[in-house]
Amino acid sequence: MSNSNAGETVVVVRDVCKEFHREKLTIPVLSGINLQLSEGDYLALMGPSGSGKTTLLNLIAGLDRPTSGDVVVCGQNLGQSSEGELAKWRSRHVGFIFQMYNLIPVLTAYENVELPLTLTSLSRRQRDDHVKAALEVVGLQDRMDHYPRQLSGGQEQRVAIARAIVTDPTLLVADEPTGDLDARSATEILELMHRLNTEFRKTIVMVTHDPNAADRARRILHLEKGLLVSEVVESRTKKAVQ
Amino acid sequence: MKTFKYIWRNIRRNPIRSLLTILSVGFSLALMTVLYGFLASQETWKNGAAQANRIVVMNIQGFSGKLPISSVDDVRSTKSVAAAVPFAWFGGSYQDEQMPFAQFATDPEYVFNVWPEYSIPPEQLEAFKTNRQGCVLDRRIAERRGWKVGDRVPLKGAIYPFDLDLEISGIFDSPKNTDSLYFHWDYLNEGLKQQSYPNIDNAGTIFARISSSDSIPTVIKSIDDKFGSSDTPTRSQTEAAFAQMFVDMLGNVQVLIRNIGLAVVFSLSLVTANSMAMAMRERVTEIAVLKAIGFPRSRVLFMVLGEACAIAMLGGFLGVGMGCLFLQGMNSLMPQFFPFTVLEMLGPWISYGLIAAAVLGLISGIVPAIRAAQMSVIDGLRRLA
Numbered sequence: 316m317s318n319s320n321a322g323e324t325v326v327v328v329r330d331v332c333k334e335f336h337r338e339k340l341t342i343p344v345l346s347g348i349n350l351q352l353s354e355g356d357y358l359a360l361m362g363p364s365g366s367g368k369t370t371l372l373n374l375i376a377g378l379d380r381p382t383s384g385d386v387v388v389c390g391q392n393l394g395q396s397s398e399g400e401l402a403k404w405r406s407r408h409v410g411f412i413f414q415m416y417n418l419i420p421v422l423t424a425y426e427n428v429e430l431p432l433t434l435t436s437l438s439r440r441q442r443d444d445h446v447k448a449a450l451e452v453v454g455l456q457d458r459m460d461h462y463p464r465q466l467s468g469g470q471e472q473r474v475a476i477a478r479a480i481v482t483d484p485t486l487l488v489a490d491e492p493t494g495d496l497d498a499r500s501a502t503e504i505l506e507l508m509h510r511l512n513t514e515f516r517k518t519i520v521m522v523t524h525d526p527n528a529a530d531r532a533r534r535i536l537h538l539e540k541g542l543l544v545s546e547v548v549e550s551r552t553k554k555a556v557q
Numbered sequence: 558m559k560t561f562k563y564i565w566r567n568i569r570r571n572p573i574r575s576l577l578t579i580l581s582v583g584f585s586l587a588l589m590t591v592l593y594g595f596l597a598s599q600e601t602w603k604n605g606a607a608q609a610n611r612i613v614v615m616n617i618q619g620f621s622g623k624l625p626i627s628s629v630d631d632v633r634s635t636k637s638v639a640a641a642v643p644f645a646w647f648g649g650s651y652q653d654e655q656m657p658f659a660q661f662a663t664d665p666e667y668v669f670n671v672w673p674e675y676s677i678p679p680e681q682l683e684a685f686k687t688n689r690q691g692c693v694l695d696r697r698i699a700e701r702r703g704w705k706v707g708d709r710v711p712l713k714g715a716i717y718p719f720d721l722d723l724e725i726s727g728i729f730d731s732p733k734n735t736d737s738l739y740f741h742w743d744y745l746n747e748g749l750k751q752q753s754y755p756n757i758d759n760a761g762t763i764f765a766r767i768s769s770s771d772s773i774p775t776v777i778k779s780i781d782d783k784f785g786s787s788d789t790p791t792r793s794q795t796e797a798a799f800a801q802m803f804v805d806m807l808g809n810v811q812v813l814i815r816n817i818g819l820a821v822v823f824s825l826s827l828v829t830a831n832s833m834a835m836a837m838r839e840r841v842t843e844i845a846v847l848k849a850i851g852f853p854r855s856r857v858l859f860m861v862l863g864e865a866c867a868i869a870m871l872g873g874f875l876g877v878g879m880g881c882l883f884l885q886g887m888n889s890l891m892p893q894f895f896p897f898t899v900l901e902m903l904g905p906w907i908s909y910g911l912i913a914a915a916v917l918g919l920i921s922g923i924v925p926a927i928r929a930a931q932m933s934v935i936d937g938l939r940r941l942a
Binding site for chain 2: 402422430
């Protein structure tokens with residue numbers, strides 16, 4: 316799989332296989348996946364349910380380890396890292412955006428965004444600067460004292476994006492970020508992510524079922540039954556990969 | 558936004574559940590505090606008595622046996638005895654109160670020699686000695702009831718067929734609340750004679766102060782030897798042993814109370830653990846998100862355990878506080894049963910109660926905390942899909 320961008324390599328997925336074990340059954344989920352992403356890439360992973368796209372996303376995000384093969388992200392071979400090392404690595408290099416936003420309901424927007432920074436050694440004032448900057452990027456600086464229940468779905472997702480970018484991670488992973496939003500909010504979120512990619516050069520990997528969302532990405536990878544079956548790059552040129 | 562703030566917010570997340578858990582811990586620990594306070598008061602009495610060089614002489618059959626008043630002089634004449642007085646429990650009621658405070662018939666000449674730690678103005682002591690119907694009482698009784706010197710205190714006999722009509726001659730101060738009133742033994746005895754009461758000239762018990770603690774074993778032996786061949790053989794013991802005798806009367810009750818306490822802590826740990834497990838089940842995805850964004854296992858463990866401990870400690874402070882208030886209230890209202898202040902009674906027990914609460918929090922939180930810390934991020938996130 317070729318690198319579509321000229322920046323520094325951020326993600327390398329090499330001959331990755333992933334199997335799950337359920338009692339005595341072995342279920343292959345990913346088979347021989349190869350992928351490379353550079354800084355500033357924006358990748359959409361598409362495919363039917365059970366095709367392995369979320370599993371691939373989890374591997375790239377350091378939430379899971381491959382059964383075989385290598386996943387190297389930001390210079391770290393994730394398959395050889397311990398649980399503790401992965402947690403520390405994720406806090407520095409990855410921002411997460413979930414379909415259901417997953418904000419902590421007992422914390423305000425400000426506090427939700429601040430949460431990843433509590434793992435750093437930043438001072439209170441530095442944290443405050445970072446949080447306000449992140450909320451400004453997503454256009455919610457005036458809602459920082461609101462609790463999630465006081466925000467709309469689109470606003471909640473923007474707070475979640477602020478939480479994802481507050482530590483200035485290299486990589487953003489998004490699992491169906493517009494899946495629970497109405498069309499207008501979804502468009503806003505996609506535009507925000509596009510801005511994060513173009514303006515802030517964040518490398519983004521997004522799982523989506525929505526072709527409109529995928530169209531915003533620079534690259535679209537289709538998975539079926541654990542195999543990469545096709546790739547579309549910005550020019551919409553379809554390449555057979557397997 | 559730091560961990561403690563997050564823990565506090567989580568406690569307030571489901572306020573009714575948290576409140577009920579805190580109250581269940583609180584009321585149970587309040588009960589434990591009161592029970593242990595009662596036990597501790599026995600210990601306090603015993604320990605206090607151990608510091609005094611006093612002995613108690615009674616009939617070998619116990620309180621019900623007679624001890625002739627002439628025995629008091631015999632005790633006084635024993636070597637190393639500094640002072641001795643008869644000490645007979647009257648147990649009268651005041652107005653509608655069945656047991657308002659302790660009342661003892663004693664010898665006004667020597668009573669303050671046996672208890673030199675009590676202080677009374679000399680003129681009041683003199684008035685007490687010269688007034689046959691005079692009495693002296695603990696200042697705490699006087700303050701509680703608004704009594705002053707010269708007031709009359711009528712006491713209706715419950716054990717004896719004779720009512721006392723006493724006049725307060727003096728008010729004494731004592732290091733600890735005695736909740737006691739002392740009056741003339743002669744006044745009681747004369748009254749009983751007039752009623753043709755059969756058991757007259759009875760000293761009840763004899764309290765004696767010994768000049769030095771080293772002499773106590775010798776004095777006890779010589780007194781019991783002296784009366785051994787008389788019609789009324791005696792059993793003498795130190796005041797501490799006398800106090801221990803009352804403590805021993807509770808027998809297995811103490812063990813029972815302690816075991817009840819342990820059972821309460823155990824059952825509470827199950828209640829609190831269930832509450833914590835419910836709270837964690839509701840937060841599986843949230844914990845998964847925390848772990849996804851980089852929270853290490855140790856911090857997740859600390860947060861869950863901290864929440865369980867905080868709830869238990871809040872219950873602990875509430876419970877120990879309620880227990881202390883109850884004991885202090887009982888000390889004010891019924892000092893005859895709770896003669897010591899909370900601090901005297903509980904002392905280290907207050908911290909034991911709080912430690913019990915902390916242990917309760919640890920026990921109840923450890924399983925949910927470990928499960929949260931070890932939970933797979935993938936499984937946790939899958940729940941929301």
